[in-house]
Amino acid sequence: MDPEQQPLLAPTTEGLASVKVFPLIPALRKDVTNTIDSALSWEQLTAADINFSIVRPIVYKYARLKNMAVVYACLVVRSYFLAEAETDLAFSGVMSSRANLCEILAMKLLSRFAQNYIQLVAVLTTIWNPLAGASTEVVGEVKQALNARDEDIDSAQSAIEMAITTQAKSFLSSTVTQQVVNDIYSGRVVFSTVANRSILADNYKARAIEIYDPYNATFIDHYRLRVPKYGACLEFVNFALLLFTFVMCLSNEDGAKITSWEAAFIVFAVAFTLAEYTSSTEHGWIIYIANMWNAFDFSFIVIFLAYLFLRVKGLSHGDLSASDMAFDVLACGACLLFPRLAFFAISNHVVVLSLRAMISQFVFFVTIAAVCFSGLLFTLWTLAERNPIAHAHWTFKSISWLMVQIWFGNTYLSFAQASSFHPLFGPILMTIFAALSNTLLLTILISILSNTVARIDANATQEYLFQYTITTIEGVKSDALFSYQPPFNILAFLILKPASWFLTPRALHSVNVFLIKLTSLPQLIIIGLYERHWAAGGGLRESSKDAAQSLFNSLPRQIKQMPLIEALVGSASNDVFDAIFGVDLEERDYDIFDDSDGEQNVPHLRSLHSRENIRGRDSRSPSRSPVPQIRARAPTNLGRSPTRRDPSSPLKTPRRRVLSSLIPVDHGSSPELLASPTSGRSPLAQLFGSRFSSDPLATSSASAVNIDASIKHIEVLLEAVGQLPVQKLKDEMKELQDRQARIENLLLMLTRGMRNETEHRNTMP
Structure with missing residues (x-):
């Protein structure tokens, strides 16, 4: 619909x-x-x-x-x-x-x-x-x-x-x-919900559900900023600006002071953090974290907050090492920002969904493995502490790093350093650990990841639509801060949040709408122009389509049929089909079924108690082609006896009615048969022909020709039945019976000795 x-x-x-x-x-x-x-x-x-x-x-x-x-x-x-x-x-x-x-x-x-x-x-x-x-x-x-x-x-x-x-x-x-x-x-369906868990709620004018029409709406509609499609485009632009300031901040870092690029990055990062916090508050943490990319965003926010804490500590205490550590932590955020921007276009692709599931399974499995091998770590550390030679070399950190290397395939270290822990137990423990980590657990991990990918591939459509639905619902947000683009959401929060404490709901709504249109005027103008001219159904798009179609129709036929042009424009037959089904025609203009002979051209199944006379109807309409009629017709009066008849119709026995309704008509009758319907007929034709000709209403020669042609067709069928290999089938059945009799006699002869021996044993005392 x-x-x-x-x-x-x-x-x-x-x-x-x-x-x-x-x-x-x-x-x-x-x-x-x-x-x-x-x-x-x-x-x-x-x-x-x-x-x-x-x-x-x-x-x-x-x-x-x-x-x-x-x-x-x-x-x-x-x-x-x-x-x-x-x-x-x-x-x-x-x-x-x-x-x-x-x-x-x-x-x-x-x-x-x-x-x-x-x-x-x-x-x-x-x-x-x-x-x-x-x-x-x-x-x-x-x-x-x-x-x-x-x-x-x-x-x-x-x-x-x-x-x-x-x-x-x-x-x-x-x-x-x-x-x-x-x-x-x-954005075709427009609605607004009441903000119950929002940071800045504006519930003065709640909009009912409606179908959006850009030609009836205002040109600058601030509600269009909440459309998920436009929100995704604006989010991409904002994230690209954040990434740009991030790169420029690391390229122009200064541990002693804050540069202009670093200040710009901090502003955009704070606005990004505020937007993510508002989103998680609006829909709840469960829905927020269900989106796989929100996990990346949350991880970057943690990195940014750690950087901000270390940077403030370094500047307040004049500690350059803390500032250097802050930039080192911030540099780790590139591992999240770059793939986050690159995967914007394919965020819900099956490969990305599989990657997300595999990462979660891998982290879970590695966590379990770390818990299992924590006892081995403590054992090796205890053995090293008791060994005076290994005490200075093997610390808790170095043993952990050694086990990580062995876990990811460097088994040479397990055999080379095993004896340094203990001459007896060291090689035994390290050999067991290498066997478990490289042979057993990694095989299990690969199997788990393979099953995860197979499961997601089997339900790829559901996974994609699930993530798509989450993205859509997250885009429909009632919080007033979502209508502001970063970093203007910080300004709106600083102005409107205190104002909400003393302003009336109507005044707060007026101030909110004014600030939205002021800070997002270019975006609203672009959205208005797009929906009225370039979107599906827009005036400019439709006129451009008509002009392109006219230009294509004016081209020569040889150019239209070129493979390259047809591949770019499409086959012209599809346009013809669309035009045909778009034409509004009345059925009476092109009625291919004439009501006068509609029943004559449609096969019917005739009832046994039908009182219609086929020959009489054909005699009344000799111009029509004699087509066999098979029509299912219910009796008009179920309570009437079948033996009663209409006075206007001739008396017919049931057998004659069945023959007259089911005998096919051969349209390919010979001219001789048409000229002389009674000459050269077989005894079967003469027998049935005389019965049909005795009907007082059978006065038309065309009806007699039709009957003779039908009887001739029956004779051909009987001759075909006579040519069936019936005698051959009888001979084969007789041969099979003879073979069965010979087999039975052979079995009796073979078992005769066994029966005699059994009888002899039974008669012995």
Whole structure:
């Protein structure tokens, strides 16, 4: 469904606030718990039998409620079963199956709202409070269980955010969900949410869900800065500026003072840190860290804060070593900034997703290996401490570095330095460590990484759409600071945050809009021009397309058919096809089926009790070609006896009606047969021809010719049947019977001696 053609209005704020969410959660939990009692895989849950017997009744039950929060409630129940699967290991499989069933229910219930596109967007993007509709006693019990206040239990989220939190990748990759996500990313769907966890909230004018039309909107619309597509482009520019100032800062470093490039880098880095902190506060840490690149950004922020601390310490105390250490720490940030900028274009590619998963698996595995070999490290350090010769050479740091080298393949050191720890135990311990690290553990690590890559490749589409959804939802932010581009977000924070303490919401909104348009005026002008002229459907783009099409049509035919031109422009046949299907024609203008003979040209299946006379109809319409008619026609009066007939139709026996309706017509009849329908006929033709000619209505010679041609066709078929190798088949069957008889006689002769011997033994005393 095209969202631009959706005429329905968005749900009102009062209607969304009156939706009861809490009663759905215990009801869904009860139904899912009573339904699934065994561990089932995703393929089993989506099978036809399970879908018909289990899933559909639950879907119909909750679809009748027409509650827009039912999808969110399914995902909340899914989070509960996932938590139970991690804590109750004995029933982990059952809990995981119940969690998967909740995701399937969410997918099927979401499709129930797809008829109204605006309502579908509201179902996915509305911030739902899980305690909405709960009684005061329930709310009091929740507060008592959490030992929290009213503001502490405000955990409202949208259905998409809940799906990201619960890793519902199948739900997020479904067609219905991705249609909404794509429209949100491109800015065709516009909505704003109430900022509940923002650093600087501006909730004065909340916009309802609408389909954006650039020609009806204002030219300078500050809300367009929150569109994820434009936000990604602006983020790339801001990150490129940050990287540029980073390189210039390290190229012009001065330990004694802060240079202009270093000051510019600090300003951009502080603005970048403020933007990332605001993003993590807006959507929560779980959704923030789910984006793989946010982990890179967070790591760079840690490096920057360490650099800033050491730099301030070095300048305040005049310690040049601390300043040198600060620049050394900052230089390590290049390992994150350069690939971060390079991977902006392919941030969600399957290779990058595999790399991220492999890095996480590798870090986890190395951590476990370090814990396992910590005992060996302590043993070697103790042996070295007890050896007076090795005491000065082997420190705790040097032993750790030696083990790292051996772990990554330098096994020569393990055999060369083993005896220096202890003449007996040193070689034994180092040989065991080298065997475990290089033979066993590295093989296991390679297997784990290979399985990780294979798993991601198998679910590459889901992984990509999952990361794409996270990026889109992160781009739709309600915090006022997100509308400012770094480093102007620092200025907005310093001005608007104190002003929010004494200004009214309307005054704060006016000041906020003025500052946004003032600091982002070039970006807003470029966005306005792009959407009106260069985007899909823009005036300049459409006019340029028409001009290019006219120029291409004016070229000679030889130039149009050149392979290079066709590869660049495309095949002209596709344009013809599009033009054909774009023409609006009425069916009556090109009706290839005439109503007068429509039934004559369509094969039918005739009923046994049909009272229609084929020959009579053909005699009345001799100009039509005699086509056999086979038509399925129900009796007009089921209660009427089949023996009764219409007085206007001749009496026919059932056999004659079957023959007259099923005898094919041979259009290739010879002229002689047409000239003399009764001459040269076979006895079979004469027999049936005389029966048909006895009909009082069979007066047309054309009908007799058709019947003779049909009978001739039957004779040809009978002759073909007579030529079948029936006698040969009988001879082969007789030969097989003779062979079977000979085999039986042979078996009797072979077993006769055995039967005589057995009888002889039985008769012996």
